Structures are given as structure tokens and as C-alpha cells.
Amino acid sequence: MWREVRMSAGMTIQNARVALGLTPADLASSTKIRESMLVALEADDFDCFGGDAYVRGHLKVLANCLGLDPEGLAAEFDATQSQLSDVERY
Numbered sequence: 001m002w003r004e005v006r007m008s009a010g011m012t013i014q015n016a017r018v019a020l021g022l023t024p025a026d027l028a029s030s031t032k033i034r035e036s037m038l039v040a041l042e043a044d045d046f047d048c049f050g051g052d053a054y055v056r057g058h059l060k061v062l063a064n065c066l067g068l069d070p071e072g073l074a075a076e077f078d079a080t081q082s083q084l085s086d087v088e089r090y
Contacts, residue, residue: 006076007076008044008076008080009041009044009059009073009074009076009077009080010041010042010043010044010045011042011044012068012073012076013038013041013042013059013062013063013066013068013073014042016066016067016068017042017066020066020067024038024039024042027062027065027066030065031061031062031065033058033061033062036048037049037058038062041055041058041059041062044080052077052078052081055077056074056077056078059073059074059077060073060074
């Protein structure tokens with residue numbers, strides 16, 4: 001049986017960046033998001049952001065720059081975080 005594999009928000013950002021031929025430094029420069037934070041986002045490491053609202057904001061800025069749907073990317077992040085919260089409860 002096949003399982004649907006969904007890309008995380010970080011993977012989506014990274015794939016779009018690579019497809020456009022941009023380095024993390026290029027994207028950081030054009031969005032004014034620190035490169036270290038961009039790398040953390042691409043790795044789905046959200047601990048350094050100080051809250052989900054900051055992550056959503058950064059994802060939307062990156063989505064706009066990369067030609068992605070900002071609301072869709074934020075919704076994917078929310079869905080992933082919701083699943084993690086469910087797992088952490090058990």
C-alpha cells in the first residue's frame with residue numbers, strides 16, 4: 001500500500017530555492033532573513049524563532065520571494081506542528 005508523502009514547509013522552501021538556482025546566501029540577501037535562520041527553516045528546526053508566529057512570518061516572506069503560495073506554506077507548517085503536538089501528547 002502506498003502512503004502519501006507530504007513535503008514539509010522547510011523541504012518546500014529548499015526545493016524551490018534550489019530549483020531557482022539560488023544559494024542560501026542569495027535568498028537571505030534578497031529577503032533580509034539571516035542565512036542561519038534560513039538554513040534552520042529548511043531543516044524544519046524552528047527552535048530559534050521564538051514562536052510559531054515568527055516562523056509563519058518568515059515562511060510567508062520566503063514563499064513570496066520564491067513564487068510559492070504564502071498561505072499554503074503557512075498552512076502546511078500549521079498542519080505539521082499540529083501533528084507533532086498530537087504525537088507529543090502520547
